[in-house]
Amino acid sequence: MGADMHAPRGSEAEPTADQLLAMAYADGELDAAARHSFESRLAGDTALAREVAKHRAFAVLARRSAAPEPADYEWRRLAADPLQRGTLGVGWVALSVGVLGLLGLYLWRFLVDDSVEWVERALVLSATVGGLALLAAAVRARLRTLPLDPYRNVER
Amino acid sequence: MIVATTDSLPGHEIYECLGLVHGTTVRARNLLRDVGAVFRTIAGGEVPEYTKLVAEAREQALDRMVAEAKALGADAVVGFRFATSEVAKAAAEIVAYGTAVKLRSHG
Numbered sequence: 001m002g003a004d005m006h007a008p009r010g011s012e013a014e015p016t017a018d019q020l021l022a023m024a025y026a027d028g029e030l031d032a033a034a035r036h037s038f039e040s041r042l043a044g045d046t047a048l049a050r051e052v053a054k055h056r057a058f059a060v061l062a063r064r065s066a067a068p069e070p071a072d073y074e075w076r077r078l079a080a081d082p083l084q085r086g087t088l089g090v091g092w093v094a095l096s097v098g099v100l101g102l103l104g105l106y107l108w109r110f111l112v113d114d115s116v117e118w119v120e121r122a123l124v125l126s127a128t129v130g131g132l133a134l135l136a137a138a139v140r141a142r143l144r145t146l147p148l149d150p151y152r153n154v155e156r
Numbered sequence: 157m158i159v160a161t162t163d164s165l166p167g168h169e170i171y172e173c174l175g176l177v178h179g180t181t182v183r184a185r186n187l188l189r190d191v192g193a194v195f196r197t198i199a200g201g202e203v204p205e206y207t208k209l210v211a212e213a214r215e216q217a218l219d220r221m222v223a224e225a226k227a228l229g230a231d232a233v234v235g236f237r238f239a240t241s242e243v244a245k246a247a248a249e250i251v252a253y254g255t256a257v258k259l260r261s262h263g
Contacts (some may be wrong), residue, residue, distance in 0.1 A: 028226050060219070092183050095191075154208065
């Protein structure tokens with residue numbers, strides 16, 4: 001049996017100085033000067049911000065100490081049930097294809113309809129492009145801030 | 157940080173009142189979750205999508221209030237309350253508020 005078996009694994013490794021600092025910051029244990037110094041680093045260091053968010057997420061989950069409810073076990077079985085998963089998958093795909101396809105089809109027909117004035121068509125096209133751009137910006141912002149959101153794992 | 161709904165804390169004396177502290181948030185689920193929730197409301201029972209939404213908002217509002225109390229140097233928040241209102245459909249607005257105080261332990 002080799003000595004390396006007793007070497008610390010990833011989760012057992014000693015925390016780095018920054019990780020300890022992030023824990024202390026998340027727990028509100030830093031004094032004012034240390035807090036301000038840490039906050040100025042946080043502004044430019046995404047990895048540090050994620051570390052703080054991770055510890056805040058642990059703290060949020062730790063204060064929910066209620067035992068699981070009987071229905072929770074059935075929810076988990078349902079989530080793993082092939083019939084339930086298949087039904088949900090088929091439902092989502094069919095609904096998405098139908099709704100997006102219809103919207104795209106109606107938009108295309110409207111844009112190539114010569115009986116509609118070109119100004120009206122241009123305005124509808126502008127509104128569509130604007131809406132899609134705003135949606136893309138909102139999704140991008142959410143994806144960027146998601147790792148920093150310590151509340152996303154709260155269930156109830 | 158002690159957060160209590162009562163106006164006093166057994167075993168402690170409030171010797172300084174630092175004033176009102178509060179935390180507010182408005183959170184929304186994504187469109188796909190909202191669509192899923194619509195079908196759950198048809199079938200009845202708990203709608204976990206919205207339970208989660210309200211719980212997330214509650215925890216965030218609470219943390220923001222506690223952060224404000226800590227910034228004031230408080231030891232506790234007494235008279236703590238949650239309040240809700242509706243600013244948008246399928247969004248949860250929660251306000252957590254209370255009075256930040258400094259404590260002295262008896263004995």
